[in-house]
Amino acid sequence: MTRFIRMFGPVMAAPHAAEVTRAAVGAALGLLVCDLILWALSGGADLAHLTLIAPFGASAFLIFAVPNSPLAQPFSAIAGNTLSALAAIAVLHLTDNPLVAAPLAVGLAIAVMGVTRAFHPPAGAVALATVIAASGAQPPTWAFAFTPVFAGSVLLVVAGIGWNTLTGRKYPFRQPAPSPHGTKDALPDRRLGLTAPELGHLLDRLRMTPNIGVEDLARVITAAEAEAAAQHLGDLTAADIMSRDLVTVPPTTPLKTLAQVFRIHRFKTLPVSEGGHYAGLIDQSALLGLTDGRVTAADLVTPVETALPGTTAATLMDLLADGHQQAVPVLEGGRLTGLVTRSDLIALLAARLRSATP
Incomplete structure (x- = not known):
């Protein structure tokens, strides 16, 4: 009985208040921008006249609250809403009986979305709202599918891209990342x-x-x-793994000296620091093909993720596993205190494997 009752309770983890606020403010601003632009496109005769359609509220929820959902993606939102409106208008040209037109329009909209891979739940409401709006009146013209449906969907998507990017969310959702080395191998x-x-x-x-x-x-x-x-x-951190006796160069170091340091120490990366303060990291590959004697270390630094002494070994593994950087500088108060390389992690994992082998 308890299990049955719990089936009807909340199943999602409680969202963070900041995330709820982010989504709510974004949806409100997105709909406001959409409404104002559609109002302007309609001629701007009456500012009190609402130019939005009800399903846009559901579209805004998906785009701003769950931007990583496949159902919220730009193609799904724009094509799904527009095709559903077209489907409903087509049905209304066949019959003006709402008892028949409403379910037929929604069913046809779902079928069209399925064929075009443009599933967007609010689009079903677009089809239904189109039929309801035509009740007792002339069927909407084909232009209705483009203004406000198509234009409004595009505006919501554009607003969603801007707001989600501004607030640290990824929209449209992620695609498989290419290799940083330009090869077909997976990361x-x-x-x-x-x-x-x-x-x-x-x-x-x-x-x-x-x-x-x-x-x-x-x-x-x-x-x-x-x-x-x-x-x-276990509880291993960067402080347990990192190299501490570091070879560094100042930002003004010329290209010839950099090449000598790499050759002597056989490093893959070289930290740049000035007065003990971290100024960047140079990858050995950055020197390939360079002959200009005016190039200095400051010209070759590459932006990489850094860590603190307390950063866990698991986090370091995550930073070094994707092929985007060879080493992780460890900073404390802006000062370079250590460096964790892939070699350090390989040695750590090898030691753990040996200790785990009976």
């Missing part, structure tokens, strides 16, 4: 797992394609594996 942290097509097939088999994108699923799996690996690494 290092993805080579032992399922490929993108395999993940897509898995989502399709479980009928979860509308719920999560392939790349987001891969990110969840990778994060879960990293968390599991962290349990085997």
Whole structure:
């Protein structure tokens, strides 16, 4: 009985207040911008006249509150809403009986969305609202599908891209990342797992394609594996792993001296510091092909993620596994205190494997 009752309770984790506020403010601003522009496009005769349609409220919820959902993506929102309006108008030209037109319009809208891979739940409401709006009046013209439906959907999507980007959310959702080396190989942290097509097939088999994108699923799996690996690494931090006796160069170091330092010490990366303060990291590959004697260390620094002495080993593994950087500078109060390289992590993992082998 308890299990039955719990089926009707909340199933989602409680959202953070900041995230709720972000979504609410974004949706309100997005709808306001959409309404004002549609009002201007309609001639701006009456400012009190609402130019939005009710389903835009649901579209705004998806775009601003759950921007990583496949159902909220630009193609789904724009094509789904527009095609559903067209489907409803077509039905209204066949019959003006709302008892027949309403279910037929929604059914046709779903079919069209399925064929075009443009599933967008509010689009079903667009079809129904189109039929309701025509009740007792002339059927909407085909232009209705373009203004306000198409134009409003485009405006909401554009507002969603701007707001989500501004507030730190990814929209449109992530696509599989290419190799930073320009090859067809998967990223290092993805080579032992399922490929993108395999993940897509898995989502399709479980009928979860509308719920999560392939790349987001891969990110969840990778994060879960990293968390599991962290349990085997215990409480190790950057301070336990990092090299402390560092060779650094000042920003004014000329190209010839940089090449000599790399050659003598056989480094893959070289930290740049001035007065003990971290100024960047140089990758060995940045020197290839350079002959201009005016080039200095400051010209070659590459932006990379940094860490604190207390950063966990699992987090360091995550930073170094995707191939985008060779080492992680460890900073404390802006001062360079250590460096964790891939070699350091390989040595750590090898030691843990040896200790775990009976």
